[in-house]
Amino acid sequence: MRWTLKPKPEAVKVSEMKKALGVDNVIATLLLQRGIDTFEAAKTFFRPSFSDLHNPYLMKDMDIAVARIEKAIEAGENIMVYGDYDVDGTTSVALMSSYLKTRINSVATYIPDRYNEGYGVSYKGIDFADDNDFTLIIALDCGVKAIDKVAYANKIGIDFIICDHHRPGEKLPDAVAVLDPKREDCNYPFKELCGCGVGFKLITALAANQGQKAEDLVEYLDLVATAIGADIVPIVDENRALAYLGLQVINTNPRPGMKAIIAEVKKDILTITDVVFIIAPRINAAGRMKHGNHAVTLLTETDFNLAAEYAVDIDQFNTDRRETDKQITEEALIQIEENNEQEGFTTVVYNKTWHKGVIGIVASRLIETYYRPTLVFTKSGDKLAASARSVKGFDVYNALEACSEHIEQFGGHKYAAGLTLLPENYEAFKAKFESVVQETIDPKLLTPELKIDLEIELGEINDKLMRILKQFAPFGPGNMSPTFMSQNLKDTGYGKCVGEDDKHIRLTVTQSFNDKIVCIGFGLGDKIDIIKSKRPFSAAYSIDENHWNGNVSLQLKLKDIKA
Known part of the structure; x- marks a missing residue:
């Protein structure tokens, strides 16, 4: 993953926000990064109400x-x-x-x-x-x-x-x-x-x-x-x-x-x-x-x-959907490997028997493996229908518009779209789509970006910080859950892989002798060697609450770690 640290607001503005709201550096910085730079704006952010709705x-x-x-x-x-x-x-x-x-x-x-x-x-x-x-x-x-x-x-x-x-x-x-x-x-x-x-x-x-x-x-x-x-x-x-x-x-x-x-x-x-x-x-x-x-x-x-x-x-429909999309995803991954299509700028796959209802989900799953603009086609009557999904920063709708000569109908958004075309146009469309993406995409967008709000010390993580961070919700595009990074972390010696097939990691990290906090890293099992090396590493994470046996404790939900 590409780690991108967001620009820090001017120190004088951070100082003014701290004073106006009675908060610490971390909260003041996070608010300013979200465009919240006054007491009134903060009040609206933390206490949304019907008065915020437009006529x-x-x-x-x-x-x-x-x-x-x-x-x-x-x-x-x-x-x-x-x-x-x-x-x-x-x-x-x-x-x-x-x-x-x-x-x-x-x-x-x-x-x-x-x-x-x-x-x-x-x-x-x-x-x-x-x-x-x-x-x-x-x-x-x-x-x-x-x-x-x-x-x-x-x-x-x-x-x-x-x-x-x-x-x-x-x-x-x-x-x-x-x-x-x-x-x-x-x-x-x-x-x-x-x-x-x-x-x-x-x-x-x-x-x-x-x-x-x-x-x-x-x-x-x-x-x-x-x-x-x-x-x-x-x-x-x-x-x-x-x-x-x-x-x-x-x-x-x-x-x-x-x-x-x-x-x-x-x-x-x-x-x-x-x-x-x-x-x-x-x-x-x-x-x-x-x-x-x-x-x-x-x-x-x-x-x-x-x-x-x-x-x-x-x-029950949802259970059936999960089983179907899992099976089709496996078939699509095999198709990509068998056709040696791992190296292009796009992923385009087709099988006439695939369930039309889940091809959008499958497209998203394929992006998890091959991070590229992706189309999954199936047969729909006498035409082919596809769901398109994109990578962050690339407008797949515009790319489809550039291929419209081969398309019967299309519509959607920047990151998700749908289309139909005639079977005889499939190969020409596939080649054109690859060509359009290759010519217009910034190659760095083909590596997932991890946007980090702020670098902090473990000592700055406490219950008060968590209480205020929870009030940043609801999270979503434009207001993502804050991602932090810390450097010079060390495992206390008990880090290990957990879960089915050792897919995840669990460890306790320290930055100085006094600061210790438990971390869980879902899908990061392949990073265990960095943990075991006993050398310092950096981590990108969100701060989370762990509820266990009636007790609540803070933990770090790891997004990535680097030696």
């Missing part, structure tokens, strides 16, 4: 969207709430449909089938709306590129309101309203909302029409926080407030479906990391292994006993 009417087309929905409610129109099959999409649909049902009965939900319809707005979904007399479709977490589909809906008398957060193309669909903070002509002050976040802004605007405030919609924030964590959007600005407030709901009064998932995993207090690794994969597993409808049914259920039954099914 929803600052979003382009919000007034038009609200007017059209109010007209539908008044006239008793049938409204379809349409969303993608992933976590952001299904939570968005659960949020919007739950809210609308408090005001009108004629609301239905629609999640496209991952295999028969694919990502985004589908003709099949529009035809379903037409057959069942729906005159308004509210599409969430998709639709900003659905120009042909929206035109088709217009022809048959169905209006569209789009709530999306993906990058639009050159032209927008001819919908009644397109809510997307990434629109070039949208002056909304925060551009990084997830799809569910855009949906929340819409129901906030609708509620304001009824004389309600955002605080009156707190019950929906467990869904928003889950989508923020799962969609890996920056946890800064409005997202930080929404995630912080949503986690409070998850841990105190979650909706029955969320409560049922949490009961399955038996954990008392959930962090945003738990949301990402415990709640989100289960919600996602429905769309991956069966159908996204199962997730919406669970998240909108008001009876806990029924929700608990649905949660058992969802848990």
